[in-house]
Amino acid sequence: MGNRATTTSRSTPAWTVGPLTSGRTLATSRSAEIVVALTAVAAALRFGTLDVQSAWLDEAATFDLVHRGLSGMLSHLSVSESSPPLYYVLVWAWTKVFGGGVFAVRSFSALVGTLTVPVLYAAGRRISPRVGLWAAALATVNPAMYYYSQESRSYALLILLSAAAFLFWQRALAEPTARSLAGWAAMSILALLTHYFAAFLFVAEAALLVRRYGARRVRAPVGVVVLAGLALLPLAVSERSSGQASWIEGTSLLSRAAEAPKQFLVGLYGPAETLTAVLAALLSAVAIAVVVFLADRRERGLARDVALVGAVALALPLLLSVSHLVDVFDGRNVIGVWIPWAILLAIGVGGAGAPRLGPLLGIALCVVSVAVIVGIDATPGYQRDDWRGVAEALPQQAHGSVVVTPANGLLPLGVYLPGLRKTTEASVSTRELEFVALRVKRTGRSPSGAVVSITPPPGFHLAQVRRTEAYAVVRFVASREVPTSAALLRGMTAAEGAEVLIRR
Numbered sequence: 001m002g003n004r005a006t007t008t009s010r011s012t013p014a015w016t017v018g019p020l021t022s023g024r025t026l027a028t029s030r031s032a033e034i035v036v037a038l039t040a041v042a043a044a045l046r047f048g049t050l051d052v053q054s055a056w057l058d059e060a061a062t063f064d065l066v067h068r069g070l071s072g073m074l075s076h077l078s079v080s081e082s083s084p085p086l087y088y089v090l091v092w093a094w095t096k097v098f099g100g101g102v103f104a105v106r107s108f109s110a111l112v113g114t115l116t117v118p119v120l121y122a123a124g125r126r127i128s129p130r131v132g133l134w135a136a137a138l139a140t141v142n143p144a145m146y147y148y149s150q151e152s153r154s155y156a157l158l159i160l161l162s163a164a165a166f167l168f169w170q171r172a173l174a175e176p177t178a179r180s181l182a183g184w185a186a187m188s189i190l191a192l193l194t195h196y197f198a199a200f201l202f203v204a205e206a207a208l209l210v211r212r213y214g215a216r217r218v219r220a221p222v223g224v225v226v227l228a229g230l231a232l233l234p235l236a237v238s239e240r241s242s243g244q245a246s247w248i249e250g251t252s253l254l255s256r257a258a259e260a261p262k263q264f265l266v267g268l269y270g271p272a273e274t275l276t277a278v279l280a281a282l283l284s285a286v287a288i289a290v291v292v293f294l295a296d297r298r299e300r301g302l303a304r305d306v307a308l309v310g311a312v313a314l315a316l317p318l319l320l321s322v323s324h325l326v327d328v329f330d331g332r333n334v335i336g337v338w339i340p341w342a343i344l345l346a347i348g349v350g351g352a353g354a355p356r357l358g359p360l361l362g363i364a365l366c367v368v369s370v371a372v373i374v375g376i377d378a379t380p381g382y383q384r385d386d387w388r389g390v391a392e393a394l395p396q397q398a399h400g401s402v403v404v405t406p407a408n409g410l411l412p413l414g415v416y417l418p419g420l421r422k423t424t425e426a427s428v429s430t431r432e433l434e435f436v437a438l439r440v441k442r443t444g445r446s447p448s449g450a451v452v453s454i455t456p457p458p459g460f461h462l463a464q465v466r467r468t469e470a471y472a473v474v475r476f477v478a479s480r481e482v483p484t485s486a487a488l489l490r491g492m493t494a495a496e497g498a499e500v501l502i503r504r
Contacts, residue, residue, distance in 0.1 A: 041140055046149045065080060112156045142338070143373055159336060259331040290353045400503065434473060434474070459478050
């Protein structure tokens with residue numbers, strides 16, 4: 001009797017098993033429902049407004065590549081891009097199923113950006129379900145995540161694969177099983193095949209794994225990723241020598257360094273940019289202070305590892321630029337660092353440190369993010385360059401007319417107005433001239449209006465002027481074909497490197 005009574009007292013009472021189990025199941029079920037809802041919101045937000053903005057120069061380069069044959073695309077990659085081939089191969093295959101229009105090509109990034117939401121939840125859930133939910137919520141409405149999910153470039157795929165690699169890295173850091181290490185290595189390789197800057201996240205993650213478990217324990221997965229990086233080196237050198245990224249060095253490194261954290265908070269460009277960036281920065285600072293001063297020991301330790309990954313992955317390319325070894329630091333290139341940044345914020349707003357203050361901070365951050373997105377979608381001046389609007393403003397039937405655009409205008413305008421060619425002749429003869437100008441973005445300030453001359457060149461007279469927030473188009477006509485110097489036409493624009501195009 002005594003032994004039987006002792007056994008009963010030490011075992012879990014039968015009446016508690018059902019409620020505890022059902023409570024955990026209910027909490028898990030609710031978390032799953034919220035994640036599904038957030039993913040649905042992310043999909044609606046990304047796909048529902050996918051065609052609001054025009055395609056711009058960089059996207060036009062993608063369209064040009066994927067409309068080639070596979071071998072032609074790959075051979076042209078080294079002279080037209082500065083990133084690895086995985087994204088372009090996937091999008092090329094995507095267009096064979098869904099078509100090569102702007103919406104169709106962008107939809108790949110929209111899908112990838114939507115899938116990032118549940119992956120961020122899984123990464124945050126390694127800390128706690130609430131942290132996972134807040135990480136997913138931040139990914140749903142963050143302006144930068146929204147922007148790249150609607151752009152036919154490699155950044156959305158980089159973000160998704162970096163998030164997946166980060167998730168497996170978290171598992172490996174907790175327990176370096178063969179499965180977690182293999183998953184981390186595989187996702188790191190795919191991320192590296194998408195964008196070279198994935199290497200900096202990998203180096204940071206690998207360093208922490210080595211510090212915790214020693215080099216011998218993780219040498220196999222690290223070695224495989226290093227070999228993949230070495231295999232990409234010839235392509236990287238070739239792309240570097242082509243000068244596709246040389247424009248980065250022509251801008252201030254200080255402004256680029258400041259642009260990166262601003263982009264993490266409120267995206268690339270938007271209305272009331274200074275106000276929203278300062279507000280989001282203050283909210284984020286309080287959230288991080290919550291982690292530092294109020295989080296429990298476990299959360300603070302996990303947050304330290306997350307912060308180290310983000311800091312190292314941001315510092316390494318910055319140091320390379322400062323040293324002038326390879327100056328390619330840019331907000332777009334380091335966008336993968338947003339992953340540890342979002343997890344760190346999610347710990348502050350969803351952790352146990354401030355159960356009341358934290359959610360209020362998270363809600364406020366989401367409100368600021370949504371306000372930025374709505375403001376951009378409602379204001380053409382803050383959107384991508386509106387080449388679609390320019391094409392619609394030009395006469396639809398104007399064979400032989402000459403169009404003068406800002407630098408690199410042929411590629412994006414050609415997306416919406418096929419039949420253009422860039423002339424290399426010293427002079428052109430035409431009866432119709434159209435001059436195109438775009439608004440100029442100014443960080444922290446409203447965009448400046450498009451500047452275009454309304455004074456006609458000799459032999460022409462003013463026929464039409466159209467101005468919007470995003471562009472201006474001026475049309476000149478003549479009673480007969482008039483030979484005009486191409487240099488004169490370029491000199492009439494306010495833009496350096498203007499192009500003279502002929503419509504066929």
